Amino acid sequence: MQHQHTEAEDAIDAFQKYYARPPVIAKKKALKNLFWNPTDKSVFGRTAESWTKIGIFYTVFYGVLAALVAICMWAFFQTLDPRRPKWTLESSLIGTNPGLGFRPQPPEENIESTLIWYKGTEYENYKHWTDSLTEFLGVYKTPGMTAGKGQNIFNCNYNQLPPLGQVCDVDIKSWEPCTHENNYSYHKSSPCVFLKLNKIFGWIPEFYNNSKDLPSNMPNNLKEYIADMEKTQKEKMNTIWVSCEGENPSDQEYIGPVDYIPIRGFPGYYYPYLNSEGYLSPLVAVHFQRPKRGIIINIECKAWARNIIHDRKDRIGSVHFELLID
Known part of the structure; x- marks a missing residue:
């Protein structure tokens, strides 16, 4: 009679697989995979989808940051008189x-x-x-x-x-x-x-x-x-x-x-x-x-x-x- 895996055994198998030692790869191949990994089609460890997401995130993040700095500088310069120092x-x-x-x-x-x-x-x-x-x-x-x-x-x-x-x-x-x-x-x-x-x-x-x-x-x-x-x-x-x-x-x-x-x-x-x-x-x-x-x-x-x-x-x-x- 064929043995059926229980949920507990499935969890143990997944755990062991997750923490299993990764396969040993030659240094030359590992370096090559860093630039381009044909297995998952990644560049520097990220797929095209991952690079797109992180690119959008940092574009929005730094765009908002630059806008905040620009607004603060504009507000600051509104308080200055080009011919009169603020402190006299x-x-x-x-x-x-x-x-x-x-x-x-x-x-x-x-x-x-x-x-x-x-x-x-x-x-x-x-x-x-x-x-x-x-x-x-x-x-x-x-x-x-x-x-x-x-x-x-x-x-x-x-x-x-x-x-x-x-x-x-x-x-x-x-x-x-x-x-x-x-x-x-x-x-x-x-x-x-x-x-x-x-x-x-x-x-x-x-x-x-x-x-x-x-x-x-x-x-x-x-x-x-x-x-x-x-x-x-x-x-x-x-x-x-x-x-x-x-x-x-x-x-x-x-x-x-x-x-x-x-x-x-x-x-x-x-x-x-x-x-x-x-x-x-x-x-x-x-x-x-x-x-x-x-x-x-x-x-x-x-x-x-x-x-x-x-x-x-x-x-x-x-x-x-x-x-x-x-």
Whole structure:
């Protein structure tokens, strides 16, 4: 009598078959089957149907993911103003205390240096410094180099502030002797160094415009200058004042006379900076008329306003550089 398999025996047979050791296949044939298995017509272990399903799945998955990212980015950019930073003044990383910069700067290979060193009698020797200044001042000389410059320029003064959307001009063409045509006076061993206050969106300077209310640590010659301006000018000279001095007593002796062009500071009508089309930062050209030659002179320049703090360590409110003329 023929034996009939019970359900239990069928289950045991299926179990043993499932966990049976697979047949041993030669490595060469196994590698060949990886790329194409004629038995089940699979490629890399998947049949055409399996590749189609997984292809559709990942196409939909990454499509949805890309759409979500695109929607999030679109929503994020709707909250941004291309001309106004999201975080300003106290809320920003820059803060409310502007730094002071100088030009020209040493070559890129000496990027950490602050030494202006050249020989005034050799053109090739001072050429880097004059070329660097010419490049830096290019946007001030050529209106087309800054988008919109020339279209919304307003001739400002202390009584005429720029209307909304317009910017004040910075006319450097008449700043003798600190002009390109005069080699910025480098060939006469009396170089010009240009100062620039870093831009902080929305920052409004608090001016020292009363000679009777000046800080005790302000240089005496600057105090005298402000007092003279107060006597000769009818309007208030709302200005961020500038001073450049030798850092040490010996430096103060060797620095010689210093002139500031066009005035001794940054006029207040350039502020606040609102990233208007064509805006250019105001400049001050510092002309060192007769610095001692053959000696390194340590120079510190400071910007003066009630809300400018001076800190050499953090390089805010002031700038340091050295001058050496052979």
